[in-house]
Amino acid sequence: METKNIKSWNDELNVCIRCAYCFEGCPVFKVTGWETDTARGKIILAYGMLTGDLEPSQYIADKLFQCTYCRDCSERCSANVPVVDVLAAARADIVEAGFASDTHKGMAKNVKATGNIFGDKEIKAPVQQGEIPVYIGCQYLARPNQTKMYLKILEKLGVKPLVKDEICCGYPLYALGFRKELAEHKKKFxxxxxxxxxxxxxxxCAAYIHEEYGKDVKHITQSILEHLPEKNLGLKATYHDPCDLSRVMGITEEPREILKKLGIEIVEMPKNRKTSHCCGGGGGILMSDVNLSDDIAILRIKQAIETGAPLLITPCPTCEQVLKKAATVVNEKGNGTIQVKNLSDIVWKALRS
Amino acid sequence: MKIDLEKLKGIVGQDNIKNDIADLYVYGSDSSVHNALASVVVRPTTIEQVQAIVRYANAELIPVVARGSGSGMSGQAVPIDGGIVLDFKNMNRIIEIRPADMLCKVEAGLVDDDLNRALKPYGLFYPPLPASSRVATIGGEIANNASGIRSVKYGATRDSVLGMKVVLANGDLVNLGSNTKVEASGYQIDRLMVGSEGTLGIIVEATLLLKPIPKFRCIGRASFDKLEDAGEAISEIIASGASPSMLELMDNIAITAVNTTLNMGLPDVEAIVMFEADGKVKEAVDAEINFMKEICEKHSGSDIETSYDLKERTKLFAGRKKLFAALSRYKEGLSCTSLADDMAVPYSKMAECASKIHEIAKRNNVVMTAYGHCGSGCMHTKILMDPTKKEQWEGAKRAVDEVYDYVRSVGGTTSAEHGIGLSKAPAWKKEKADSLAIIKAIKKALDPNNILNPHKIQDAPDDWITATKLRYPVE
Known part of the structure; x- marks a missing residue:
């Protein structure tokens, strides 16, 4: 097997001291309890393929893809190993060795054919003229009402969004190991x-565009906060930090400031900000291992329910989707109730009041 | 070696067994330089299941290696002969907490920090606190007699274990120790099990002694232009009758590492000493801190800062806490290997030991730092080297030999808290040469078929480099 991508991370594989500190917060490990599912486990698998100790297999591919890319491991790593980058390289090599799943291959084809991950030509950005380039992203484009709401919020706050006929940012191609396709796609982007x-x-998308394209990316919560007037919704809620926002972009306070400005009392979950527990929706597992994704989401929603808050708010469409599903499951089993809402719903409600 | 997977599935269920080569490869590694392949990984959930597995293994002469989180640094959990790896992560319950008796009973797979989180509402804590407490399991800590920064006051794991349930090599379950702090004469087999690294029995449950969480904690940090002065200060603090809850040393390489890689801004001196006192009464803590501060001053310690404030304490200790990460990033191309990583020497030899380590490193063309829980005589180092180069391994081997030759020459011991396993076994066997026969007899008596973590400690190969495949690809 050719390991050109992993090889470029050879030094980092040697730097990993295999201390196992990455076990502590790994959402996949919390569900399965097997070491192979941890960041250390995956790093060792990458190492095995690099040295030739391990031949690529479907089993190894499945293991490499059982990760939400939440970067909790990177946050806790005692040797500061960029785990997700190493893992992405291992995924790229195993995909090139022919072990991509049909679902992932389908997604890569969709991006090429339609510019979005769903392969739906009807999913289009609501192009409009404006001053500030706004990137919507596939997940929000598939939720036209929420997209519209965010754009209206910006307009109401005096920001003139410039919306283009955009295409996927390319993150799914990166995360799922389609490097050749990614190179082509990046040019178009x-x-x-x-x-x-x-x-x-x-x-x-914000995190990826910032990291991969080196752009100065503002997340919408930062733009909203700059212009948001004070309101008093008189609600009590817990806030779920999306991993890419908190751990990659370091944006933890702005969404909380928004909620406080709107008169919302925040009840924190013990795992918050940079130690936030993943929702289970990232890294492609939503497509490749939905049961695992569901189980991780249930762990998180239980943490939210334990706060006693009736409402969970998050600005991420994927977190919202998987946590909503988890809340329904937990509720149906009689293990507590919590409502899950996107931040846009709350801000829009406040601005309309 | 033929292992009946169906038999094992019958014991723990299909979902608790892994035997794909990928899993075996992962479970063949820990935080040491070693790597070997397990034959199967089995995850029991009850004591009865452990008994059944061990009975089967004993009858078929299959090695059994107990495993917590695999965070050991000496290859203790590396299955050198293959066989069954017993993964304890599913046996992680707290059985009971008895505040009135200052004890708790837990399963072996419970993670240390999870226990301490559960104890907090009772105002109690379990003291050993190894640096790896976030992932280290209680069973692993007992098997390795782990300790950490507070061992100077609260002792090592052995001082906090009252008793345990152990599955013997024939599958029998025995209750060892008691529920009391003291136990007089008679062979205290529980004490023998602590630090036996899974070679004498499989610890499945433990009774642990708890301590009240101190109300006040104050930390101090002093800089020393000369390493010897720092060593003398440490020695006098201990000899003076002071009661530090932490007493740590960092040498100049450690300081440089955290400054250059993490921009910590620590003073560029030969050594830093960190000291701490804790207790229920603030005046008493004040007195301890001032006493230690004065001793540091007497030995030319400067820029001394102290604080009770949690944020300030965290800041003062940050350099030490981040040291591990800093050493991993000391210089491009160098990896931080767990070799000669752990030893203990008499207090009066701490500074000399640090100087010797520097000398040895230079002579053998590797980088070595010196730091540790000096309050308990514990010195740590790491060998920073290019692990892909054969000559670096040759230098590392000489360095390890020379470090432990020195440690023995001053009456020190091979491991303070990281265990013996494979990589420290050659040095340990030299240290314990006159008692090896007794040690081997004990092993034979308790594990006549040599199935429990075989070829470790006294039975480990004499050359740690060839004991297993190295985890690094050496050119």
């Missing part, structure tokens, strides 16, 4: 977005 400064709606 940059043709559409040559600007240095972008406001992004989706936390994952």
């Amino acid at each position: 940059l043709e559409i977005f040559p600007e240095k400064e972008i406001v992004a709606l989706c936390p994952t």
Whole structure:
């Protein structure tokens, strides 16, 4: 097996001291309890493929793809190993070795054919003229009402969003190991977005555009906070930090400031901000292992229910989706109730009041 | 080695067994330089299941290696002969907490920090506190007699274990120790089990002694232009009757590492000493801190800062806490290997030991730092080297030999808290040369078929480099 991508991370594989500190917060490990599912386990698998101790297999591919890319491991790593980058390289090599799942291959084809992950030509950005380039992202584009709400919020706050006929940011191609396709796709993306400064709606797109394209990316919560007037909704809620927003972008306070400005009492879950527990929706497992994703989401929603807050608010469409589903499951089993809402719903409600 | 997977599935269920080569490869590694392949990984959930597995293994002469989180640094959990790896992560219950008796009973797979989180509402804590407490399991800590920064006051794991349930090599279950702090004469087999690294029995449950969480905690940090002065200060603090709850040393390489890689801004001196006192009465803590501060001053310690404030304490200790990460990033191309990582020497030899380590490193063309829980005589180092180069391993081997030759020459011991396993076994066997026969007899008596973590400690190969495949690809 050719391991050109893993090879470029050879030094980092040696730097990993295998201390196991990454076990502590790994959402996949919390569900399965097997070491192979931890960051250390996956790093060792990558190492095994690099040294030739391990031949690539479907089993190893499945293990490498059982990760939400939440970066809790990177946050706790005692040797500061960029685990997700190493893992993404291992995924790329095993995909090139022919072990991509049909679902993932389908998604890569969708992006190429339609510009979005769903392969739906009807999913289009609501193109409009404006001053500030706003990137919507596939997940929000598939939720036109929420997209509209965010754009209206910006307009109401005096920001004039410039919305283009955008395409996927390319993150799914990166995360799922489609490097050749990604290289082509990135060129197209940059043709559409040559600007240095972008406001992004989706936390994952925001983080990726910032890291991969080196752009100055503002998350929409930062833009909203700059212009938001004070209101008093008189609600009590817990806030779920999307991993890409908190751990990658370091944006933890702005969404909380928004909620406070709107008169919402925040009851924190013990795992918050940079130690936030993943929702289970990232890294592609929502497509490749929905049961695992569901189980992780249930762990998180239980933490939210334990706060006693009737409402969970998050600005990420994927977190919202999986946590809503988890809340329904937990509720149906009689293990507590909590409502899950996107931040846009709350801000829009406040601005309309 | 033929293992009847159906038999094992019958004991723990299909969902608790892994035997894909990928899993075996992962479970063949820990935080040491070693790597070997397990034959199967089995995850029991009850004591009865452990008994059944061990009975089967004993009858078929299959090695059994107990495993917590695999965070050991000496290869203790590396299955050198293959066989069954017993993964204890599913036996992680707290059985009971008895505040009135200052004890708790837990399963072996419970993570240390999870226990301490559960104890907090009772105002109690379990003291050993190894640096790896976030992932280390109680069973693993007992098997390795782990300790940490507070061992100077609260002792090592052995001082906090009252008793345990152990599955013997023939599958029998025995209750060892008691529920009391003291136990007089008679062979105290529980004490023998602590630090036996899974070679004498499989610890499945433990009774642990708890301590009240101190109301006040104050930390101090002093800089020393000369390493010897720091060593003398440490020695005098201990000899003076002071009661530090932490007494740590960092040498200049450690200081440089955290400053250059993490921009910590620590003073560029030969050594830093960190000291701490805790207790129920503030005046008493004040007195302890001032006493230690004065001793540091007497030995030319400067820039001394002290604080009770949690944020300030965290800041003062940050350099030490981040040291591990800093050493991993000391210089591009160098990896931080767990070799000669742990030893204990008499207090009066702490500074000399640090100097010797520097000398040895230079001579053998590797980088070594010196830091540790000096309050308990514990010195740590790491060998920073290019692990892909054969000559670096040769240098590392010489360095390890020379470090432990020195440690023995001053009456020190091979491991303070990281265990013996494979990589420290050659040095340990030299240290314990005159008692090896007794040690081997004990092993034979308790594990006549040599199935429990075989070829470790006294039975480990004499050359740690060839004991297993190294986890690094050496050119």
